[in-house]
Amino acid sequence: MAEILKDLDYFELDELLTSEEKLTRDTIKQFVEREVLPSVERHFANETFPKELVSRMAELGMFGANLKGYGCAGMNNVAYGLMMQELEAGDSGLRSFASVQSALSMYSIYAFGTEEQKQRYLPGMARGEIIGCFGLTEPDHGSDPGGMETRAKRDGKGWVLNGTKRWITNGTIANVAIVWAKVDEGITGFLVDKGSSGFGAHDMKGKFSMRASITSELVLEDVKVDDSQRLPEAKGLRAPLACLTQARYGIAWGAIGAARSCYRCALEYVKSRRQFSRPLAGYQLVQAKLVQMLTEITKAQMVCLRLAHLKDAGKMRPEQVSFAKRNNVNEALKIARLARDMLGANGIVNEYPIIRHMLNLETVNTYEGTFDVHTLILGRDITGEAAFD
Numbered sequence: 001m002a003e004i005l006k007d008l009d010y011f012e013l014d015e016l017l018t019s020e021e022k023l024t025r026d027t028i029k030q031f032v033e034r035e036v037l038p039s040v041e042r043h044f045a046n047e048t049f050p051k052e053l054v055s056r057m058a059e060l061g062m063f064g065a066n067l068k069g070y071g072c073a074g075m076n077n078v079a080y081g082l083m084m085q086e087l088e089a090g091d092s093g094l095r096s097f098a099s100v101q102s103a104l105s106m107y108s109i110y111a112f113g114t115e116e117q118k119q120r121y122l123p124g125m126a127r128g129e130i131i132g133c134f135g136l137t138e139p140d141h142g143s144d145p146g147g148m149e150t151r152a153k154r155d156g157k158g159w160v161l162n163g164t165k166r167w168i169t170n171g172t173i174a175n176v177a178i179v180w181a182k183v184d185e186g187i188t189g190f191l192v193d194k195g196s197s198g199f200g201a202h203d204m205k206g207k208f209s210m211r212a213s214i215t216s217e218l219v220l221e222d223v224k225v226d227d228s229q230r231l232p233e234a235k236g237l238r239a240p241l242a243c244l245t246q247a248r249y250g251i252a253w254g255a256i257g258a259a260r261s262c263y264r265c266a267l268e269y270v271k272s273r274r275q276f277s278r279p280l281a282g283y284q285l286v287q288a289k290l291v292q293m294l295t296e297i298t299k300a301q302m303v304c305l306r307l308a309h310l311k312d313a314g315k316m317r318p319e320q321v322s323f324a325k326r327n328n329v330n331e332a333l334k335i336a337r338l339a340r341d342m343l344g345a346n347g348i349v350n351e352y353p354i355i356r357h358m359l360n361l362e363t364v365n366t367y368e369g370t371f372d373v374h375t376l377i378l379g380r381d382i383t384g385e386a387a388f389d
């Protein structure tokens with residue numbers, strides 16, 4: 001097993017995992033080691049998405065992993081979380097692909113769609129044959145999606161959609177876009193198939209983060225959709241927010257994988273790199289950094305495992321997910337920056353995974369609710385006062 005993928009289990013949390021959960025984790029760990037790591041730096045450098053991995057990811061049950069029926073694996077939320085952790089130990093972009101496919105696109109249909117929509121899309125999405133994207137963010141509305149300007153107007157028995165969605169993961173490779181739009185009654189969702197007249201997607205290039213992930217702009221100009229393409233149970237902003245809760249749950253786990261990869265790499269490096277009289281690992285300042293990293297990774301693991309148990313018991317609150325996403329991603333970003341520093345000049349080259357994780361985590365800290373937006377969510381929860389505007 002590659003050193004960077006080894007487990008980090010200071011509090012022996014493995015004892016709390018079932019053999020099935022461990023098997024899932026180890027299977028994904030192997031997949032990442034054998035099939036992701038050999039090519040991910042090249043994809044990151046070339047700003048390309050490793051599309052060749054999609055069918056393998058489907059085979060391993062990664063799409064809609066914690067959903068039941070429709071060809072989905074139906075695993076519990078511990079196994080699903082561990083899966084996201086191992087995937088992100090490879091690259092946040094690949095975990096983003098899985099999150100958008102599963103927790104945002106498939107979950108939208110699963111939670112808010114008709115039985116006909118579920119039958120039509122979900123089995124193909126689980127097999128990786130239908131790729132989805134989730135269009136919520138707009139050029140002028142990120143943290144405040146409720147201000148969205150995309151509109152859907154009644155047109156006989158169907159709808160006409162107009163608007164622009166920006167920063168949409170998987171946009172140009174998606175076969176179906178979940179487009180959130182305002183109607184007279186409030187916000188609802190539509191399934192817009194690729195190739196619909198008036199619907200276009202183009203890649204956003206020049207990112208220094210998430211380079212192995214596709215990020216796109218979606219343009220909707222008088223796009224006609226049948227009423228059968230509306231998600232009938234998606235009523236109001238709470239619908240996309242419910243999908244975001246699912247995705248944020250996976251992100252909280254995923255960040256641990258990226259942080260662990262950086263920690264492992266820095267630890268190995270300082271053990272062998274000698275400066276002045278001995279290995280860097282023998283200096284107190286270096287040890288303090290390693291201890292900080294270990295402490296935060298271990299705390300993040302505990303938060304996630306408890307969150308998973310709450311989710312499986314149907315007791316997880318969105319605010320608890322905000323807590324985990326906010327903390328784990330922010331700490332992972334700090335760990336990546338520390339690890340980058342500990343490798344000195346070598347910290348900036350792609351011979352090591354650290355700089356890639358660090359750059360990716362800048363996005364992870366921003367998307368799915370920024371660090372500050374989750375602070376506001378938690379602040380509202382504990383004070384009863386909303387400080388958003």
Ligand SMILES: Cc1cc2nc3c(=O)[nH]c(=O)nc-3n(C[C@H](O)[C@H](O)[C@H](O)COP(=O)(O)OP(=O)(O)OC[C@H]3O[C@@H](n4cnc5c(N)ncnc54)[C@H](O)[C@@H]3O)c2cc1C
Nearest residue numbers: 134135136137142143167168169210367368370372373388
């Ligand atoms: C690579 C990538 C992939 C993405 N994929 C998707 C996707 O698939 N689908 C999708 O819909 N979106 C996606 N996004 C968009 C992402 O969710 C948004 O970028 C995010 O919600 C933040 O919105 P914004 O960028 O407009 O920042 P803004 O909302 O403009 O925020 C800018 C800054 O202001 C702060 N801020 C905002 N409001 C407040 C406030 N009330 N009080 C204090 N501070 C505040 C924020 O915390 C932040 O620091 C993606 C983004 C990236 C970078």
